[in-house]
Each structure stands twice: as structure tokens, then as C-alpha cells.
Amino acid sequence: MKNLLIKVLVALLLFPIAAFAADSLPSWNDGSAKQSIIAFVEKVTKPGSPDFVPVPERIATFDNDGTLWCEQPAPVQLYFVLDRVKALAPQHPEWKTTEPFASLLKGDLKTALAGGDRAILQLFMATHTGMTTVEFEQIVKNWIATARHPKTGKLFTDMTYQPMLELLAYLRANGFKTFIVSGGGIEFMRPWAEQVYGIPPEQVVGSSVKTKFEMRDGKPVLVRLPELNFNDDKSGKPVAINQHIGRRPIMAFGNSDGDREMLEYTQGGSGARFELLVLHDDATREYGYGPAKGLPDVKLGAFTQTLYDQAKKNNWTVVSMKDDWKQIFAFEN
Amino acid sequence: MKNLLIKVLVALLLFPIAAFAADSLPSWNDGSAKQSIIAFVEKVTKPGSPDFVPVPERIATFDNDGTLWCEQPAPVQLYFVLDRVKALAPQHPEWKTTEPFASLLKGDLKTALAGGDRAILQLFMATHTGMTTVEFEQIVKNWIATARHPKTGKLFTDMTYQPMLELLAYLRANGFKTFIVSGGGIEFMRPWAEQVYGIPPEQVVGSSVKTKFEMRDGKPVLVRLPELNFNDDKSGKPVAINQHIGRRPIMAFGNSDGDREMLEYTQGGSGARFELLVLHDDATREYGYGPAKGLPDVKLGAFTQTLYDQAKKNNWTVVSMKDDWKQIFAFEN
Numbered sequence: 001m002k003n004l005l006i007k008v009l010v011a012l013l014l015f016p017i018a019a020f021a022a023d024s025l026p027s028w029n030d031g032s033a034k035q036s037i038i039a040f041v042e043k044v045t046k047p048g049s050p051d052f053v054p055v056p057e058r059i060a061t062f063d064n065d066g067t068l069w070c071e072q073p074a075p076v077q078l079y080f081v082l083d084r085v086k087a088l089a090p091q092h093p094e095w096k097t098t099e100p101f102a103s104l105l106k107g108d109l110k111t112a113l114a115g116g117d118r119a120i121l122q123l124f125m126a127t128h129t130g131m132t133t134v135e136f137e138q139i140v141k142n143w144i145a146t147a148r149h150p151k152t153g154k155l156f157t158d159m160t161y162q163p164m165l166e167l168l169a170y171l172r173a174n175g176f177k178t179f180i181v182s183g184g185g186i187e188f189m190r191p192w193a194e195q196v197y198g199i200p201p202e203q204v205v206g207s208s209v210k211t212k213f214e215m216r217d218g219k220p221v222l223v224r225l226p227e228l229n230f231n232d233d234k235s236g237k238p239v240a241i242n243q244h245i246g247r248r249p250i251m252a253f254g255n256s257d258g259d260r261e262m263l264e265y266t267q268g269g270s271g272a273r274f275e276l277l278v279l280h281d282d283a284t285r286e287y288g289y290g291p292a293k294g295l296p297d298v299k300l301g302a303f304t305q306t307l308y309d310q311a312k313k314n315n316w317t318v319v320s321m322k323d324d325w326k327q328i329f330a331f332e333n
Numbered sequence: 334m335k336n337l338l339i340k341v342l343v344a345l346l347l348f349p350i351a352a353f354a355a356d357s358l359p360s361w362n363d364g365s366a367k368q369s370i371i372a373f374v375e376k377v378t379k380p381g382s383p384d385f386v387p388v389p390e391r392i393a394t395f396d397n398d399g400t401l402w403c404e405q406p407a408p409v410q411l412y413f414v415l416d417r418v419k420a421l422a423p424q425h426p427e428w429k430t431t432e433p434f435a436s437l438l439k440g441d442l443k444t445a446l447a448g449g450d451r452a453i454l455q456l457f458m459a460t461h462t463g464m465t466t467v468e469f470e471q472i473v474k475n476w477i478a479t480a481r482h483p484k485t486g487k488l489f490t491d492m493t494y495q496p497m498l499e500l501l502a503y504l505r506a507n508g509f510k511t512f513i514v515s516g517g518g519i520e521f522m523r524p525w526a527e528q529v530y531g532i533p534p535e536q537v538v539g540s541s542v543k544t545k546f547e548m549r550d551g552k553p554v555l556v557r558l559p560e561l562n563f564n565d566d567k568s569g570k571p572v573a574i575n576q577h578i579g580r581r582p583i584m585a586f587g588n589s590d591g592d593r594e595m596l597e598y599t600q601g602g603s604g605a606r607f608e609l610l611v612l613h614d615d616a617t618r619e620y621g622y623g624p625a626k627g628l629p630d631v632k633l634g635a636f637t638q639t640l641y642d643q644a645k646k647n648n649w650t651v652v653s654m655k656d657d658w659k660q661i662f663a664f665e666n
Binding site: 059177186194201202204208213215219220221236238242243246264265268 | 389392466510519520523527533534535536537541544545546548552553554555562568569571572575576577578579580594597598600601
């Protein structure tokens, strides 16, 4: 009985990995990108391998917009801002004559955003602050449950990349802890990241506003203040990784210049490291933007030629959505 | 075979909880404190119980100084500061004539700290910043490996409370994720918290300085800057819990006024909640400080009468180290 118990236990422990190894990434075409991922995971998880990494150090960080879900024609959080401005407009009659709100309410996004970072910050603060954290969480939950992509008409949460969902599950099955490290709002992502990505709130890192502890009617609450706490982009990403995780990732995934420093920081550690960038080169099934293959460059979420050259020089894996992904969205089938 | 496999699997799944239930808290005397902990854990983990809490929401937060390890005659991090000032003094001849360094180097702690918060901040910045995060981690590791408590002569890491180590293990065995939420430095605790408490770096929350991403000789590093980033004390604790964890704890443990808001915030959530304060009333085996039973009050790490009254009013569990703990330190036996 004891021997049988041990055999069953060993079988149970080995089972998940063995099962996944069959084909844990079915939406990925066989090619160098898929092979580079599997080769890396196998070498860092194989006991006795010179590249073996203990489970607690298997940290993988993922950008969100353009890496885990679609960020075109505009980042999802911007649609949230637009809808919130419309919803709040009746309480703010002054917005009818005040920019950037006035243009936004007329549907003229271009003029609204002409004010640059200052206008964007104004729109974010007006829609993201002034309420408690619990109230904001509920606002986001209500919105994400029904908000739809302007082109496909699908829920934004269905605009997640099937190959990346498989990758998240594959890494977790191999003992990795998966984190989001995004320029997006930390409290905009947390309410749905667990259900959509299997990533719990404590593993979501993002940009944030300051909050203040207060007693309201004898109840302790945190109030969201109209003041930026942290901008989790570019060189802010390694800073936030250190602050939240306290360990250097061994794998990092991004798709734009905003992820450069996260990938550099990941690669700069000792031992085996893996970096990957998603290239949006499939205008038919998704959107075509970025430097390679003659695609037009875009400002927001840009994958510049400089980044592309650096990726090639540093041996970062570049995923061609067109060639490397058999399927992009789950709803395609 | 299939039935047997299921039986074995079920047995294996149930085993850890059943085993711990025997007596997972052997260093706790039987009494209301121990009983309140076990009763709470049993009701939130029992499937079908009206108070059942799903595993991902079983978040427990612990203060460190005075809650998990001894903070007398002074917080451990202050001894680190003293030793670092001595070690760095040869590189800073000006310290011989500059306060608060001059008095500190003469061994006159009282005069050194007479400058109040400003003096303390100066001492911290001089010893905690200017190096990379990797360098600082190594400095802490080297120090903690040999630094000893001035009274007992034991390593500081042996000055951890055995009943609390048992409690951490008991909670984790019951599906809880355990976090440190301390006024101490986040990067002062992370290098040893995993080994000493079983709490990984990503579950350590504390005070911090700002860091800056830089390339040094082509290598990406984070440099620790002489600027406070966050003071994780009092109302800062709920703010940091929200920022790092993104969920309200269902259990919180502290020992001083600095933990009041963390316990209030924990209690303010819906569903079953548990709050506990450790009262230092054992001058023989540890230190006697705090309001109750006629003990003298102390400023640092104070458990004031106001807090004591609030604990009683709010039904927070108050642990008497003298009466509730059979053993305080592992080295006692």
C-alpha cells in the first residue's frame, strides 16, 4: 500500500507537466517563436539542468495592452474614460463648454486629445478619482461586463489573445508565477484580471493614483485622489517590478517601446533569461502596426524600428502575429 | 484502481489540514486567544459554512516589529543603521563633527536621536541609499547572518516568536496567503523573510525609498535614491495593502498604534474578519511594555491605552505573551 501510494503521488505530481507537454500551446504555429518558449521552459524546469531555476524564482511579467489583449484602434481604458465622461456629464454641466470634455462629448476625440498629456490626465482624473476604491472596482466591473470593441462588437475581455492565454496557463503549469506589469491602471485591471487571465489582484502591477484612508460613517474606506501616484511605463516598469515583486523576472513579455526597460532589466539578471515582443503585423485578423515589413508606425503602443533592431541584437524573441499565431482570438472558431 | 486512486487523492488533499488540526499551535497555551484563532480558521475554511471564504480571498497581513520578532530594546533595523554608520565612517571623515553621526559614533544614541525624525531620516538615508538594489540586498544578507541581539546574544533572526511562526504555517496550511505589512524597510526585510518566515519577497510590504533605473557599464540596475517613497505605517498600511495586494485582508495581526488602521480596514470588510494584537506583558521572558496591567508605556512601538480600549470595544483578540504563549523563542528549550 505504501509503495502504491508513493507511485500514485509521484504520478499525480508529474501528470500536469506531462499532460501540458503534449501540446500546451495549440494556437501557436510550429516555428522558432514557439520553439524558443518551450526550449526555455524545459531547460529552467528540468532538475539537474545547468539552467534549472527553483520554483519561487520562476517569475514571468507580462505587459497588458497589445501583449495580452487588443489595444487598437485605441487602448481599452480610453473607451472606459469616454463612457465615464458621458455617464458623468449630467452632473457636470460645465463640461459642455470646457475642454477636453466639450469636444469629447461631441464625439470629437481628436480635438479632445489635442491638449496632449495634460488633457489626457484631466480626463483620467475626472473619471478615475473622487470615489472609494470599492466604488471604483464596482464601476469597472459593471463597465467591463458589457463594453464592446468598436470594430468586432465583441466584449473587450474576448479581445484577449488566445495564444497568450495558453502561454499563461503553460507557464503556471510549470511552476511560474505570472504577473501583469502594465502602463494601464492597476485598479482598472484588477477587477477582471483574475477571471480573464487567471492572475490574482496581488500579481497585477500598473499605474496608480494616490489613495487616502478615511473613516466615513464609522466605516474605513480608501478614497481615490486626483493625484498620480506612479506611472508604470518605460523605466517605471523595472522600478515597479522591484517594488511589488522584489525579484527580477526570468521571463518578460511586451509589445512596445514602453516595455523596453522591463526586457532589459529581465535580461540583465544572471542565469537563463527570456524576453519576447509581440509584433502586430496581421492587419487582416487584428491590426497592422509597428516597424517591420513596411507597416506604418503609430505613436500609441509603438513598436519602433529602434526597438526591433535592439530585439534582434539582444536575441529577444519577436512573435509575428501573422506567422506565429494559428489563431488570435478564441471567437474566431 | 480508479476508485482507489480517487480515495488516495482525497486522503492526500485532506491530510495536511487534518494533521495540523491535531495541534498546529503547540507553543500557544489553551485559552481564549488560541481558541479564537482556531475557531475563525475553521469557520472560514469549512465548505458550506456561512462564513466560508474561497482560498484566493484568504489574505492575512502581519506587522513585523513586535509582532513577528522582538523590537526591544530598539527595532532591529536601528542596529543595522548603527553598524552601517560605523562601517561607513572611514569614508566619511566629516561625520566625526556632524550630527547625528558624531554622537552615534561616540555611542551616544540619545543625543544622536535628539534631532527627532529629521535625524533618523538622515541616518537612514546615509546608510540605506546610494547603492544599487542588488548591492543593498547583499549588505543586508551579510549583516543579518551575524548580527546579534544586545541582551540575549542570539541572532536577530532567532528572536522571532515561535507561536507566530506556528501561526504563519498553520494559516498557510489552511490556504491563506501570508503577507508582512510593516513600517520597516521593504528591502531590509525581503532578503531574509522567505527563509525566516516562509514569506516570499512579493508578499513583503514595507516602507521604501525611491529607486531609479539606470544602465551602468551596459548593465541595467536600480539605484536607491535618498528620497522617501512611502512610509508604511498607520494610515499608510491600508493604502499599501490596497496598492500591493489589491484585496482587503480577512485576518490582520499587529502590536502597536501603527497597526490600528490596518486592523480597522480589515474589520471594515464584509463577511468574517479577525484582528489580533500582541501585548508585550512578559518582562521576564521578553520585554514588558504597553498600557495594560500597569506596565510603563513606551513611545516606539507603543500599544497605548486608547488602542487597548479600542481592541476590547471592537472584539479584537489581545494576546498576552505572558499567559497565552507557552514558549516565546525557539531557543528557550
